[in-house]
Structure formats: C-alpha cells, structure tokens
Amino acid sequence: MAEPLLVIEHLRVDFPEVVAVNDLSLALAAGDVCGLIGPNGAGKTTTMRAVSGLQEFTRGSVRVDGHELAREPDELKRRLGFMPDFCPTYDRLTTWEFLEHYARAFSVPDRNKRIDDCLQLTWLTDKRDAFCGQLSRGMKQRLVLAKTLLPDPQVLLLDEPASGLDPLGRIELRNILLQLRDAGKVVLISSHILSELSGFCNKAAIMERGRMVQSGTIAELGQQMKRRRMSVKWRTESTLAPAILAAASLKNLQLSPLGAIFDFEGEPDTLDDLLINLITQGVRVCEWRALGDDLEQIFLQSGAKELM
Amino acid sequence: MKLSENPIFITHKRLVHRLGVLAPVIIAALIGMVLLVGLGESLHNTFSSDPINAGKGFYGWVIGLEMAILILGGFNRIAQTLSEDQKAGLWDSNRLTPLKAQDIVAGYWLAPALREFYMAATLAAFGLLIVLTSGLPLTLWLGTQTLILSTALFLGLAAVLLGMAVQRSHAGVLLLLLLIAGPGSFAGPDRLITNFLLPIYGIGHLFEIAGQGSASDNSIWNPAANIFGLQLHPILITLALQISLGLFIWRILLRKTRNPFQTLLLRWEVIAIFTLLVVTQHGLLWNLWSGNFPAANDVARLAEASQPTGPIDTLLPFAQAGTVLIGIILLALASPQPEHIRVEALRLGFRNLGGVFSRSALPLALLLTAIAAVGLLTQMMFSLAGSFQHLLVAVMNLLEIFLTFVLLLDYCRLRHQRRAIGFLVLWFFVLCIIPLILSALFQNPAAAHFSLLAPGFIALGNMNGMNGTDWPLLYKALGAHLLIDVLIFLGWRQQWNLLLKRAG
Numbered sequence: 001m002a003e004p005l006l007v008i009e010h011l012r013v014d015f016p017e018v019v020a021v022n023d024l025s026l027a028l029a030a031g032d033v034c035g036l037i038g039p040n041g042a043g044k045t046t047t048m049r050a051v052s053g054l055q056e057f058t059r060g061s062v063r064v065d066g067h068e069l070a071r072e073p074d075e076l077k078r079r080l081g082f083m084p085d086f087c088p089t090y091d092r093l094t095t096w097e098f099l100e101h102y103a104r105a106f107s108v109p110d111r112n113k114r115i116d117d118c119l120q121l122t123w124l125t126d127k128r129d130a131f132c133g134q135l136s137r138g139m140k141q142r143l144v145l146a147k148t149l150l151p152d153p154q155v156l157l158l159d160e161p162a163s164g165l166d167p168l169g170r171i172e173l174r175n176i177l178l179q180l181r182d183a184g185k186v187v188l189i190s191s192h193i194l195s196e197l198s199g200f201c202n203k204a205a206i207m208e209r210g211r212m213v214q215s216g217t218i219a220e221l222g223q224q225m226k227r228r229r230m231s232v233k234w235r236t237e238s239t240l241a242p243a244i245l246a247a248a249s250l251k252n253l254q255l256s257p258l259g260a261i262f263d264f265e266g267e268p269d270t271l272d273d274l275l276i277n278l279i280t281q282g283v284r285v286c287e288w289r290a291l292g293d294d295l296e297q298i299f300l301q302s303g304a305k306e307l308m
Numbered sequence: 309m310k311l312s313e314n315p316i317f318i319t320h321k322r323l324v325h326r327l328g329v330l331a332p333v334i335i336a337a338l339i340g341m342v343l344l345v346g347l348g349e350s351l352h353n354t355f356s357s358d359p360i361n362a363g364k365g366f367y368g369w370v371i372g373l374e375m376a377i378l379i380l381g382g383f384n385r386i387a388q389t390l391s392e393d394q395k396a397g398l399w400d401s402n403r404l405t406p407l408k409a410q411d412i413v414a415g416y417w418l419a420p421a422l423r424e425f426y427m428a429a430t431l432a433a434f435g436l437l438i439v440l441t442s443g444l445p446l447t448l449w450l451g452t453q454t455l456i457l458s459t460a461l462f463l464g465l466a467a468v469l470l471g472m473a474v475q476r477s478h479a480g481v482l483l484l485l486l487l488i489a490g491p492g493s494f495a496g497p498d499r500l501i502t503n504f505l506l507p508i509y510g511i512g513h514l515f516e517i518a519g520q521g522s523a524s525d526n527s528i529w530n531p532a533a534n535i536f537g538l539q540l541h542p543i544l545i546t547l548a549l550q551i552s553l554g555l556f557i558w559r560i561l562l563r564k565t566r567n568p569f570q571t572l573l574l575r576w577e578v579i580a581i582f583t584l585l586v587v588t589q590h591g592l593l594w595n596l597w598s599g600n601f602p603a604a605n606d607v608a609r610l611a612e613a614s615q616p617t618g619p620i621d622t623l624l625p626f627a628q629a630g631t632v633l634i635g636i637i638l639l640a641l642a643s644p645q646p647e648h649i650r651v652e653a654l655r656l657g658f659r660n661l662g663g664v665f666s667r668s669a670l671p672l673a674l675l676l677t678a679i680a681a682v683g684l685l686t687q688m689m690f691s692l693a694g695s696f697q698h699l700l701v702a703v704m705n706l707l708e709i710f711l712t713f714v715l716l717l718d719y720c721r722l723r724h725q726r727r728a729i730g731f732l733v734l735w736f737f738v739l740c741i742i743p744l745i746l747s748a749l750f751q752n753p754a755a756a757h758f759s760l761l762a763p764g765f766i767a768l769g770n771m772n773g774m775n776g777t778d779w780p781l782l783y784k785a786l787g788a789h790l791l792i793d794v795l796i797f798l799g800w801r802q803q804w805n806l807l808l809k810r811a812g
Contacts, residue, residue, distance in 0.1 A: 014654065016647050016725070054400050056569040058651050073566075077406045088397030092323050104315035105405035 004029045005186045006051075006155045011060035013043070013050050013210075020046040021057070022210040028155075028186045028203065033177060034215075035197035036190040037299050038207035044190040045085060047207070048157045051188075052082035064155050078106070081153035085160040087140035091133030095124055095143055098132050099150060106151035118146040123172060137164035145176070156180065158189040174199055206299055214298070221298045230271070232278070233259035233287035241283045248274055261291065309411045316402060316415020320389065324422045336377075336427040340434025343369055347438050363442020364515055370435035371452055371511065378428035378460045382421035383467045389420035390471025409565035413558070417468050421460075428456070448518040451543055455507035455514075462550040465557045472564055473572065496623050498533045498542075499596070501589045501630065505549050509533065510542040535591035536686075537598075549588065556581055573642040575672055582676050585634055586683040589627050596620055599690040602698065624687065625769040628702060631683070632761070635676050635706070636713050643669035643714060646722050650807055664804050668718060673710035680706050684768075698767045701782050705764035708789040712739065712760060715796040722803035736760075739792065754778070757785045 004027035013021040021043040028034050036044050049055035051062050053069055053076065061068055067075040090098055096115060103111040119125045122142040127135065135143060141164040148156060162170045177200050180187055191197050197204070205215040214221060234241055235258070242255050250262040264271050278285055311317050347366040351359055393399045393416075402412055432453055439449040496503075503509040513533075533542045556577055563570060573581075597604060604620060649667050653659065665671070681703040688695040716735050720728035739760040747756035756762055763782045 014647075014651050052404060054404070056651075058654055074406055077404055080404075082404055084397060084400075086397060088401045090319060090323065090398065092326050093319065097319070097322065101315045101319045102405065104313065104318070105402065105407045107406070 005032075005065050006188065007061075007063040008047075008051060009061045009063075011047065011050060011062065012058045013046050013055060014058045019210050021050065024060070024207070024210075024212050026188075026205055026212070026215060028188065030154075030184040030186060031181055032203050033181045033187040033189065033201050034203040034205055035201040036188055036205050036207065037197070038190075038213075041209075042207040043210040044207055045159055046210075048082065048084075048159050048188070048190065052080060052157055053077070054082070078151070079154045080157065081148040081151065081155070082157045083144055083148040083159060083161055085163065087137065087144045087164075089132035089135075089140055089143060091131065093132055094129050095119065095132060095135070095146075096128040098143065099147060102147050102150050108151055114150060118150050121149065121176060122146040138166055138169050141165055142169065145173070149176075153185075155186045156188070158187065160191055161189060162191060204298060218298070227263060227265045228271075229261065229291040230264050231259065231261050231287065231289055231291050232275075232285060234278075235284040235286050238283050240281050241278060244274075244278055244281060244283070259287070309408065311414065311418065314411050314415050315407070316412055317419045320415060320419030321422055324419065327423070329423050329426050332423055332427050333430050336373075336430040337434070339373065340370065340431050340437075344434055344437055344441070347441060351442070359442045360444060360518070363438060363444045364518060366442070367435055367438045367444065367448070367452075368515065370431050370438060371456070374428045374431050374435070374456050375459075377431070378421070378424050378456060379463055382424040382460050383463045385421045385424060386416065386464050386467035387471035387474075390416050390468055391474065394472070403565065403568075409562040412565050413468060413561045416471075417461075417464050421464065425460075428460075432456075444518050448514050451514045452507075452511050455510045455543060455546060458547055458550050459507050462554050465554050465561065468561055469557055469564075469572075472561070496620075496626070499592050499623050500626060501549070501585060501592060504533070504542065504545045504588075504592075505553070507546050510546045513542050533592070534595060535588065536594045545588075549584075552584055553581065569648075571642055571644045571648070573638065575642060578638045578642045578672055579675060579679065582634065582638055583679050586631060586680055589630060590683040590686050593623055593627060593687065596623065597687050599686060599688065601687040601691060601695050603691060621769055625765045628684075628706070628764050628768055631680050631706065632709055632764075635673075635680065635710055639669050639673060639676070639710060639714055640717065642672055643717055646718060646804075646807060650810070653808060659808050661801060661804060661808075664808070669714045670711070673714045674707070677703060677707040677710055697779055701767035701779075701786065702764040704786050705761075705767070705789075708786065708793055709760055709764075711793050712789070712796065715793065715800045719796060719800045719803055722800075722807060754781055757781050758788060760789055763789075 006026070006028045008024060008026045011021055011024040012019065024043075024047060026034070036047065038044050046055055050057045051069075053073055061070065062076075063069070064076050064079045067079065069076050090101070093101070096119070099115045099118060100111065102108075103115055108114050116125070116128075119128055122145055124139065124142055124146060127139060132140065132143065141161065145158075145161060148158075162173050165173060177187060177189070181200060181202075189197065189201070201218060203215070203217050204221055206213045229252075232241075232245075237257050242260065245253060245255070245260055245262065250264060253260060253262040264274075275285065275288055343366050347362060350362045350366070390399070393402075432449075435453070436449050438444075439446065497509050497512060532539050533545055534540060535545070560572060560577070563574075564572065601624070602621075644667060649664055652667065653663065656663075681699070684699055684702055685692075688699055692699070713736075716732055717728070720731040720735070724731045741759070743755050743757075743759040743762070747753060757766065757778070763785050766777065766782060
C-alpha cells in the first residue's frame, strides 16, 4: 500500500461553545479521492480549514508528504491546495490577471502556459479577459478551482466545489477530479450532494457533530452496511424465482414478471447465498445490483441523525 | 522578493491604476498651479509683501493638503483595503501561498495608497517651486517632505495593523488620533510626545525658523526640543520615534501574518513600547523641573512666561493621561482572549487560577505601573521628601486604572462575550464619568475625586496650590477604587472558575 500523502491524527478544534472537530483521524494515499460527508455543522469545513492551516486546532497533527503543519507550514503550503466553499476573487482583475497573481505567489514555472492550461482545463479560456466581478457564481467557482490547481499541489481540499455549478459544470468537474485521481493526487472533497461524490470517490469519511462516524473505502463501508435495497432481474418468466425470494424472508418485496426489488438485512454472505440459490435452481439471472447511490446508502446507515 | 515582483503589490497597483490615477493627479496639479499663481500674484501685486511670509503661507497650504491626502487619506485607504480583502477571504487566500510574510505585508503597506502618493508627489513638486520662487531655504522643503513621507509610512504600517484587527470603519480611529494630538499641540508643542510622533512640532519648528535662521523668542514653536536636557533636532526625534515604533509594528504584522491565532503583542514588546514612550515623554518634560517637581526651575518659569495657551502645570497631568491611554491600549492588545486561555488549559491540562493569572494581562498591568512609576520618579527624584504624596497617589491611581481595565476586560469577555466592548465602556463610564457628572450636578467638588481617573490628575496638576490639595479625600478615593477592584476580582475569579470547569 502506498505511503499516505495526507495524514490527519487526533485532530481537535474547539470553538467557544462547542467542540467543532473531535479526535478526527484520516490517512489518504496517492490516488485517493475521499468524500467528506456529514450534515450541516458536522465540522467538514472546519476540518478542511484546520488541515489547510486557516483554523487553529487544540490538539492533533496534520502531515502532508511527511511535512508537519505545525513545524513546516511553508512546505505544506507548496503541497496543498484549498478551495473554500465561497469564491474569493479580486472583482476588478481579469481572470488571467487573477491567476497570474497566484502563479507569481507560487513561483509557478512557465507561468503563462500554465495559466492558459488551467483556464482551458476549467473551460474559462474564452473568459480570460473578463473581469472576475462579471463572472457568474459557477464561473467564479471554476476560476477558484483553476487557481487551486495552478501550482499543481499533491493534496487538494475541495469544500463544496460543485455548489454553484450547473449540471454540465458538474460533469466536467467530475472529469477533472478523475484526471486528478489518475495523476496520483489526493483529493478530500466535501459535498452536500452525495450522488456527485459516488462516481469518483474511492473512500468516504462520514462526520457527525465533529466526530468521524465511519471511514474507509467505499467497498469496506458497503460491506459494513446492514441493510441494502436490491434489484434482481431474470430473462424469462419464472415461478421459481418469486418462490425462492418469498422464502428468504425479505422485506418490502415487490415482484414483477421479470424481476423483483427488495430490502435485505443481514450479512453479505447470506445475500451471496441467495444469488447462488437462484442460479442453481435454474433462474437465468441477468441483473443483480444494489439500488440507489452507494454513498447515500452508506451515509443513511452511518448513524448520522440529520439529513443535509 | 523585489517589490516589482511582489504579486500583492502588483495586483493592488493594478487595482489602483484601473480605477484611474490621471484625474486625481491633474486635480492635484491644478491645485498646485493655483497656489503657485497665487504666490506669483501676491509677490507681484503687493509692493510691500514679504516674499518669505507669502511663501510660507502658500507652502503651508501645500503641506496641509499633502498631509490630508497622503497621511489621512492613505491611512484610511490601506486599512480599508486590508479589511475588505479579509472579509472577501483574499487575505487568507494569500496567506495560503508560499509568499513570505514580509512580502504580503509590504504589498498591502505600499500599494493601496499609490493614488494618494501620486497626488502628494505632484503637490510636493509644486511645493518645491513655491519654496524656490519665494526664496525660502531648500531645507524647509526637504525637512517637511521627509517628515510627511516618514509619517505616511509609519501610519501606513499602523493602518495595516488596524485593517488586520478591525473590520469596521476606520474613520473613528483617525478622529481619536486627531483629538489626542490636537490639544497637546498647543499645550506644550515641544513637551508632548504626540507632537513628535506626528510631525506637528517638526513642521511647526521648520516653518518658524525658515528664512530667519532661528525662531523668534516669543514663538510657541521656538524652544529647541531636548530629551533629559540633551538638545536634539526635532526631525531626528520624530524619525527615531517613528522608526522604533514602526519596527515593532512591522514585527507584529509579520507574526500575525504567519500565525493569526497569537495575541497581537508579546509581553516584552508591550514593555519595550511602553518604556520607549514613557521614557521619551518624561525626557521631553525633564528640564522643566529637573527632578525637583513641583518646584519649577528657570526654564519652566521662562516657558511659563512665553506660553500663550496655558500654565506649565498642566503638562504632567497631560503626560499622565497619555500614560493611561497608551497603557490601556497596550494592555487591550496584549490581553489574550479567554477562549485562547481555555484552549491552552485544555492543551496543557491546567485547571487552576494560577495558570490563568500568569497568562492574563494582570502581571503586565503591574509591570507597566512600575515603568510609569519610574518615569514619574525622574521628575521628583531630588525632591522626594516634598513630592512623595504626589508620586504615591499618581502611581496608586495608575495601578488601579490598569487593574480595573484588565479585570473588567476579562470579566466582560467572559460574561458578555460578543457584547463585551459595550459593557466595558458602560463600566468605565460609570467609574470615570458618573462621579464628575454628580460633582457638577450637586456642585460638590469632593465627588469628582471619586472618578477613577481623578486622583492622579489632581495630585500631579496642583503644584501651584499644594496646600489646597485634599490629600485625605484622595486617599479615601484610592481606597474606594481598591474596594471596587477587589469586587471585580471576585467576579473575575468566579467567571474563570466557570470557564475552567467547562475546559474539562
């Protein structure tokens, strides 16, 4: 297993009346895209601000590529990009000038080409001479993403990056994130819209009231799920299949001539046995899948009380 | 990093230029031209006109405008730019880059007020023409321009600090600055530190001696400035003060940029700044009494005679007021937020009030009082037998004011949180102003003695009528204030105990 690029250990952030983040630990290796999920006030943004160095923390440590935030903040700044949930831009600068500001600040080599590349990556090339103040919220969001990508950081913290994007923008954001994952970057991303995350996150961390409720790979978390909604389809009409399913004491079983939907509660092995039973009895199963979004299912069953 | 490569500087220069600089520069040039033409007209048409005085008059306008534009306007512009960037999240965004703290601070310090700088530079060029035309010495132009530039740079740094700390309107701070400097300028132009921190005395003095070689004897700008009897050029004193304080502000800015979670001032910085100001202030007053307060010496009697605006015995109360004000400001800046101490208590695991006491500003209040006491002692060191009561009351009063402030600040922060400042002001109004109002209402001067601010001022200001001082009443007032401090301390302790329980 690859050495973790981002290591958060026992992080605690105190606010006057509340412990905003409590004993949070997380380790992400190159290529990990981790969805940070939780209801409002769970501590997602505070966690990201603390990891980036914008929020003081009471206890714990943050390391990026072996460099600890408390001891080597400058090294960390070169390796970490943070995109906040709002869009800080200089309204009277053009998008190109805005990116040039940060390219200079990060001493980006071959500055002009890199700026053009980032504008292209975020579909803002035709807006290079537009003033930041004239951009829509979605475009500003893309501009801030371009700014975050400009110094090519190893670790990216993206706080609600898709909140202002239109559907097309969200698809393109997903593509960018897939590119980053393939390039071996670590991405920690928070979002209210779980379906946005499920396509490309290989890990998830679920927070509630400042605490990490669950974390791990999507597969690991999926295995921990006690209840899942399943769909099964078969090729030809069968009387056997409904009988087998009915005998399995499934909940909310809804039968149709060529399939069924049901809720399953129990160990994953029991579910596997049910599928084997169907096949060995001669049912020609052509589809067998969990319904709904994986992350959504994981989140709903994680113990987080309040929906986002 | 060179300024020409500093992205913060480049960006803010861009923003300033984008809004347009040509029109303001043309306006400044037109004003300069009008003044120059006015001078020419004055010299040409008035046969008996004295070119030196006419030149001083017109150059005075240039100086006034330059100060308004560059010093006041620039100060406001820098503070406003920084607070706007903070609100927009751009300050944090810049802090997350690998830029060094000095590059970030320099960018915010030097770029936002460029428009004001261009306007002032244009006016300065016309000022030079006025000086040359009227036959005034070039040293007047050089000296005044140096003072204006150094003050703009010094206050520019202060503006960065203000913008960093306060995100509201900064006009109030400017007004306060003028209110503090204003009365002092005329009560003792060469005796009060505010006249040197701001270039009031330096410019007044340069104008006075321009074209004469030395000032006339009856001018309030005449006396050469001296510190503990050592005669120094006022420009030197101003530059030395501004550079010393500027270096402290620079250090604070770098530290806050690197780590915004620390308190604004470290303890040793508070002590150093306070010592610098108190020692300089008492140094400026030294040769009035030469350590024999309250007996005025020849210099004081001469100054008293030539002083058109007020008696010399108001100067030590003025110095005391300045000491109180500076002490309170420094204590407020160095006083850690209770939340900060609570987090530290969590981190280090202490739960006792001893830990809180050592981290609070209370020990600092004691230290500042000791420094102020040494400053006062210099004025009375050779006459201690006769002036001990003055010293004792003034120092005790200072101690009570500082302790009251620190305890109340903590108490209000703990008890009222976001509304702390409002309650602090209310408490101080009750303790300082209400006794004065009652005294005026009931025409009873004794009540005024019980204002928290009163005993020190009364003890230091009444040297011409020592027999009239009601010392027993002053001691009663000090006793009453001490009792109030004890009560506030009990409330302070109770609030801290509550907070420390939660820290567990």
